[in-house]
Structures are given as structure tokens and as C-alpha cells.
Amino acid sequence: xxxxxxxxxxxxxxxxxxxxxxxxxxxxxxxxxxxxxxxxxxxxxxxxxxxxxxxxxxxxxxxxxxxxxxxxxxxxxxxxxxxxxxxxxxxxxxxxxxxxxxxxxxxxxxxxxxxxxxxxxxxxxxxxxxxxxxxxxxxxxxxxxxxxxxxxxxxxxxxxxxxxxxxxxxxxxxxxxxxxxxxxx
Numbered sequence: 744x745x746x747x748x749x750x751x752x753x754x755x756x757x758x759x760x761x762x763x764x765x766x767x768x769x770x771x772x773x774x775x776x777x778x779x780x781x782x783x784x785x786x787x788x789x790x791x792x793x794x795x796x797x798x799x800x801x802x803x804x805x806x807x808x809x810x811x812x813x814x815x816x817x818x819x820x821x822x823x824x825x826x827x828x829x830x831x832x833x834x835x836x837x838x839x840x841x842x843x844x845x846x847x848x849x850x851x852x853x854x855x856x857x858x859x860x861x862x863x864x865x866x867x868x869x870x871x872x873x874x875x876x877x878x879x880x881x882x883x884x885x886x887x888x889x890x891x892x893x894x895x896x897x898x899x900x901x902x903x904x905x906x907x908x909x910x911x912x913x914x915x916x917x918x919x920x921x922x923x924x925x926x927x928x
Contacts, residue, residue, distance in 0.1 A: 766804065766805035768891060769803060769804050771801075771803070771804070771922075772800055772801050774799035774800050775885075775887065775922055777922050777924070778924070780924070781875055781925065783795065785797055787873055791928075792928070794875075795874075796874045797874075798872035798874075799846065799887070800845055801843055802842060803889045803920060804842065806918065809893055809917055810893070812837055812896065813837035813838075813839070813891060813892065814833070814889070815834040815844060815887070815890075816832065816888050816912065817833075817887050817888075818885075819883050820884060821881075829866045830866045831867075832862070832865060832871075834862050835861060835896075835912075836859050836901065837857055838857055838858070838860070848872075863901060863908055864905075876928075877927060882926060882927025884925060885924050887922045889921075890916045891917045893917050
């Protein structure tokens with residue numbers, strides 16, 4: 744018993760040392776920060792909001808081995824929609840060698856997106872970034888998530904509804920990294 748316990752602890756120490764050296768898949772942004780208020784330049788410009796509706800720059804590092812594409816989704820889980828939340832941006836089919844989206848990549852033209860990537864229709868009804876614009880009251884959370892996917896293209900789900908795209912993305916995710924920022928009015 745003593746020998747098996749010492750073997751177990753030796754194995755656990757090696758595993759911990761190995762895990763400590765591994766880099767984590769991480770999402771960063773020069774424009775938004777965890778738990779901080781989103782700047783007006785990124786806020787929607789309609790429905791009573793007067794922001795610049797400019798998508799923030801996003802950068803990610805150290806995707807897992809086997810990543811064949813990325814997807815970026817922005818969701819407001821606090822929207823008063825009966826539990827569905829509100830989808831503000833969906834970018835799919837981002838090539839595996841790309842490590843970010845530049846400031847303003849979410850404009851309706853899609854010209855600043857990496858080659859091959861495209862935007863799905865948001866709950867605003869546009870294939871573009873739609874910034875925060877919650878009803879007056881408590882600030883909402885806006886969750887910016889990059890997914891490392893084990894598939895090259897989203898396929899038929901890219902032409903479906905946000906729930907189908909989300910289901911497909913989550914089912915094919917090797918890893919994900921998020922920033923949750925806030926906005927209220």
C-alpha cells in the first residue's frame with residue numbers, strides 16, 4: 744500500500760508539473776476588460792442608445808492542438824427575452840492560423856474579417872456586430888467568447904438560427920475563452 748501511494752503522489756506531481764507548463768487558451772482585448780464597463784464607442788446606435796457600434800478588437804492565444812477553426816460569439820444573458828438572452832455578434836469559420844479580430848471587424852460589409860470568416864445574423868436581424876443597448880435599469884453582462892473548434896466550417900448550421908449555431912459550436916468546441924464586460928443605462 745505504501746508503495747502504491749508513493750507512486751500515486753509521484754505521478755500526481757509529474758502531472759501537475761506538466762500541466763503547469765502548458766499554456767492556457769486565453770482571450771484578451773485592448774478595448775474591453777473583465778468586469779469593466781464597455782465604452783460608448785462599442786455601444787449600439789439605435790433603440791435609444793447613441794454609441795459608435797464599433798466591434799472591439801479581440802485576440803486569443805494558445806489554442807489547443809487539433810483546432811481547425813474558431814468562432815466568436817457575443818451574448819447578453821440578462822436580456823429580458825424569457826431566458827433566451829440576446830445574441831450581439833456571431834463570427835464563424837475563422838481560419839485556424841488567425842489569432843484575433845481587429846477593431847471594427849464586425850461592420851456589415853465584413854471587409855475587415857479574416858478571409859473565409861463570415862458573420863451570422865444576430866438578434867438585431869443583421870449580419871454584423873450589434874453593441875450593447877439594454878433597457879434602462881441594472882447593467883447587463885456581455886460575454887465575448889472565442890471557441891476553438893474541431894471542424895473546418897460550421898456547415899449548414901451557419902445558415903440556421905442562433906440556437907442551432909450555438910448548439911453546433913458548443914458540440915464541436917475543443918476549448919473556449921471568455922471576457923465578460925458590462926453595460927447599463
